Amino acid sequence: MEIRINGNDVTIPENLTTIQDVINHYQFKSPIIIVEHNDHILKKEDYDQTKLKPGDHIEFVQFVGGG
Amino acid sequence: MLKIGKYTFNSRLFLGTGKFPNFDIQKEAVLQSETDVLTFAVRRMDIFDPQQPNFLEKIDLKRYKFLPNTAGAKTAEEAVRIAKLADASGICHMVKVEIIGCDKTLLPDPVETLKATEMLLAEGFTVLPYTSDDVVLARKLEELGAHAIMPGASPIGSGQGIINPLNLHYIIEQSSVPVIVDAGIGSPKDASYAMELGADGVLLNTAVSGAGCPVKMAEAMKLAVKSGRLGYEAGRIPKKTIATASSPADGLLV
Numbered sequence: 001m002e003i004r005i006n007g008n009d010v011t012i013p014e015n016l017t018t019i020q021d022v023i024n025h026y027q028f029k030s031p032i033i034i035v036e037h038n039d040h041i042l043k044k045e046d047y048d049q050t051k052l053k054p055g056d057h058i059e060f061v062q063f064v065g066g067g
Numbered sequence: 068m069l070k071i072g073k074y075t076f077n078s079r080l081f082l083g084t085g086k087f088p089n090f091d092i093q094k095e096a097v098l099q100s101e102t103d104v105l106t107f108a109v110r111r112m113d114i115f116d117p118q119q120p121n122f123l124e125k126i127d128l129k130r131y132k133f134l135p136n137t138a139g140a141k142t143a144e145e146a147v148r149i150a151k152l153a154d155a156s157g158i159c160h161m162v163k164v165e166i167i168g169c170d171k172t173l174l175p176d177p178v179e180t181l182k183a184t185e186m187l188l189a190e191g192f193t194v195l196p197y198t199s200d201d202v203v204l205a206r207k208l209e210e211l212g213a214h215a216i217m218p219g220a221s222p223i224g225s226g227q228g229i230i231n232p233l234n235l236h237y238i239i240e241q242s243s244v245p246v247i248v249d250a251g252i253g254s255p256k257d258a259s260y261a262m263e264l265g266a267d268g269v270l271l272n273t274a275v276s277g278a279g280c281p282v283k284m285a286e287a288m289k290l291a292v293k294s295g296r297l298g299y300e301a302g303r304i305p306k307k308t309i310a311t312a313s314s315p316a317d318g319l320l321v
Contacts, residue, residue, distance in 0.1 A: 005114050006111040006112065006113075006114055007111070008114065010114070026112075026114060026117040027117055027118070028112055028117045028118075029117065029118045029119060029120060029121060029124070030112060030119075030121040030123065030124075031121060031123050031124050031128075032121075032123055032156045032158060033112070034109075034152050034153070034155045034156050035155075036152065041151055041152060041155045042155070043155070044157075059111060059152075060111065060112040060114065061109055061110065061111060061112065061152050062109075062110065062111075062112045062121060063107040063108070063109060063110075063121070063123060063133075063135065063153070063156070064085075064107065064108050064109075064110045064121070064122075065083070065084040065085035065086060065087065065093075065107065065108065065122060065276075066083060066084060066085045066106060066107050066108025066135075066136055066138055066272075067083025067084070067085050067106055067136070067223070067224075067250070067270070067271070067272030067273065
């Protein structure tokens with residue numbers, strides 16, 4: 001499926017159908033991940049119920065060092 | 068004890084987390100600083116390098132209050148979006164409004180800062196706007212309901228120290244909310260001076276992370292902030308233009 005993640009057009013495997021699937025796929029190391037799906041900020045409990053469709057845009061965001 | 072909104076802090080030193088040589092030095096510097104408040108920036112994850120380490124792995128998240136900044140935002144709307152993303156993490160307590168209006172000086176955009184502060188307050192955030200040392204702007208931010216005012220000492224990362232102590236004095240004098248001097252601090256002397264002027268706290272980053280030994284500098288800043296605060300509370304002597312001997316004039320041997 002073609003979707004947009006963090007400003008990049010990517011093709012994700014067809015077995016990834018929810019936000020949680022994508023998070024599991026990438027295995028992000030950051031302990032805190034924030035997710036925006038089609039301009040809508042998701043709660044953690046919504047990750048596995050949020051279905052993906054082609055053309056969706058997702059932002060995976062984290063905290064980094066800053067002053 | 069420093070109180071901002073509903074939060075209280077033992078330490079008056081807020082520490083930024085950017086540009087440390089490595090996470091081990093950073094962790095030790097954070098510990099030495101004895102800070103209660105850490106600032107962070109909000110950024111996209113690198114999906115091409117998802118295993119990149121993150122400093123948050125290294126620290127006890129429950130030990131600190133988190134002050135994410137909205138750096139990267141050029142407009143109030145962008146700042147609000149970043150603040151909401153940070154808030155969705157569930158670990159944040161406050162937000163530092165940081166809207167840069169000039170790429171060269173990194174000075175904040177006063178109009179967008181006011182707008183963002185108003186919008187975030189309406190959303191129920193505890194809002195600490197980073198602002199220039201403009202006295203009238205500081206007053207307007209307070210009138211909006213900002214929980215603290217964070218005037219810069221000098222441009223971000225410049226290490227120039229306090230270039231306009233008179234403006235900071237005016238801001239501190241007029242404010243009934245805490246004033247945290249943010250940005251431009253270069254040395255412990257600057258941090259101590261800010262506190263002696265009556266600031267309620269100091270937020271710094273590069274002065275520690277860019278120091279020859281960040282861990283030692285973190286301790287130095289901790290002591291400087293404490294020392295400056297004690298000096299402020301003690302009340303310094305007035306400056307005089309004539310010398311006054313501290314030894315008695317009576318009983319001279321000659």
